[in-house]
Amino acid sequence: MQRSINNTNTPSIESSRIALSIGTALDRFIKNNQAQFQYASGELSQLLRDIALASKVVNREVNKAGLIDMMGAVGSQNTTGEDQQKLDVLANIRFTRALAKGGEVCALVSEESEFFVDLNNEGQYVIAIDPLDGSSNIDVNVSIGTIFSIYRRKSPAGTPIQESDILQKGSAQVAAGYVLYGASTMLVYTTGTGVNGFTYEPSLGEYFLSHPNMKMPEDGKIYSINEGLANSFPQPVRDYIQYCKDKTYTARYIGSLVADFHRNLLKGGVYVYPATAKFPNGKLRLMYECNALAFVAEQAGGKATDGKGRILDIQLNELHQRTAFYVGSKNMVEKAESFG
Numbered sequence: 199m200q201r202s203i204n205n206t207n208t209p210s211i212e213s214s215r216i217a218l219s220i221g222t223a224l225d226r227f228i229k230n231n232q233a234q235f236q237y238a239s240g241e242l243s244q245l246l247r248d249i250a251l252a253s254k255v256v257n258r259e260v261n262k263a264g265l266i267d268m269m270g271a272v273g274s275q276n277t278t279g280e281d282q283q284k285l286d287v288l289a290n291i292r293f294t295r296a297l298a299k300g301g302e303v304c305a306l307v308s309e310e311s312e313f314f315v316d317l318n319n320e321g322q323y324v325i326a327i328d329p330l331d332g333s334s335n336i337d338v339n340v341s342i343g344t345i346f347s348i349y350r351r352k353s354p355a356g357t358p359i360q361e362s363d364i365l366q367k368g369s370a371q372v373a374a375g376y377v378l379y380g381a382s383t384m385l386v387y388t389t390g391t392g393v394n395g396f397t398y399e400p401s402l403g404e405y406f407l408s409h410p411n412m413k414m415p416e417d418g419k420i421y422s423i424n425e426g427l428a429n430s431f432p433q434p435v436r437d438y439i440q441y442c443k444d445k446t447y448t449a450r451y452i453g454s455l456v457a458d459f460h461r462n463l464l465k466g467g468v469y470v471y472p473a474t475a476k477f478p479n480g481k482l483r484l485m486y487e488c489n490a491l492a493f494v495a496e497q498a499g500g501k502a503t504d505g506k507g508r509i510l511d512i513q514l515n516e517l518h519q520r521t522a523f524y525v526g527s528k529n530m531v532e533k534a535e536s537f538g
């Protein structure tokens with residue numbers, strides 16, 4: 199006779215120590231939570247799956263980069279005049295290909311391309327992506343990341359893409375997140391109902407929910423800023439650095455935005471990239487770096503500003519627009535801002 203798994207005489211499968219639960223796989227999580235999304239059509243879910251798939255391929259390349267001569271520069275420069283690394287180019291191809299295949303995306307904005315890529319007029323979504331952020335860390339085997347923002351187009355599907363579909367404020371994002379290629383690889387994202395983090399299990403080739411409903415501590419003791427540039431920071435930022443020192447806060451700066459952000463999300467802290475002499479408007483890009491992290495930060499209870507106002511309210515005028523960026527624990531961002 200067959201016995202039910204709920205039979206009280208049998209040890210519950212869930213509590214069995216022989217086979218510990220591996221948790222919820224990303225695919226299942228996306229499916230289970232699809233209904234929370236305003237446009238529950240399944241398209242966004244597919245888009246998130248496409249991003250996850252491309253990130254697995256990039257993760258594979260990142261992991262074996264040193265072995266197959268994938269490190270170093272290709273000799274060209276990206277839209278913002280920085281040397282393109284081989285892995286930057288490769289990651290851009292991987293993400294573009296995955297998102298083009300799915301058919302949900304009408305336009306893709308990437309750090310690696312000067313203009314947006316027109317994909318499929320039938321698609322409902324616009325994606326902004328930094329395929330491989332922190333590229334100066336590639337050659338030295340330090341954590342790097344992918345950052346993505348997803349917007350719903352304003353013009354009707356099936357019509358040519360308009361500038362107003364692309365230049366939307368961060369507050370219009372329907373989903374955003376990042377992948378951190380670190381000691382372990384993680385995918386963290388929000389669709390506007392909290393933030394969830396998934397850790398990649400390489401032997402199973404799957405992301406599993408490891409950090410449900412992430413919350414950024416309201417306060418912290420870590421400040422992340424490139425202090426080597428302090429002489430060219432505005433005086434209020436220098437004053438804030440002095441304040442951090444007086445408080446004996448801990449300085450932590452990897453120089454990989456995703457990694458610095460992720461640490462502060464988990465531990466509490468503030469990341470500041472202000473205006474500098476070289477980058478009077480700030481260095482970081484609003485559309486495919488700051489907006490996504492600002493959305494995640496706010497959804498986790500943190501805060502993101504340009505030193506004056508909310509990042510998500512900044513009007514975007516061009517694809518590769520830069521901004522000053524203060525992001526992290528709410529109280530720390532507010533304190534940094536209070537210096538003026």
Ligand code: FDP
Pocket residue numbers: 331332333334335424453454455456458481482487
């Ligand atoms: P990178 O130039 O290496 O791509 O996106 C730009 C970025 O890295 C961020 O990831 C990082 O936080 C920052 O620039 C580092 O800039 P600095 O070297 O000027 O500190």
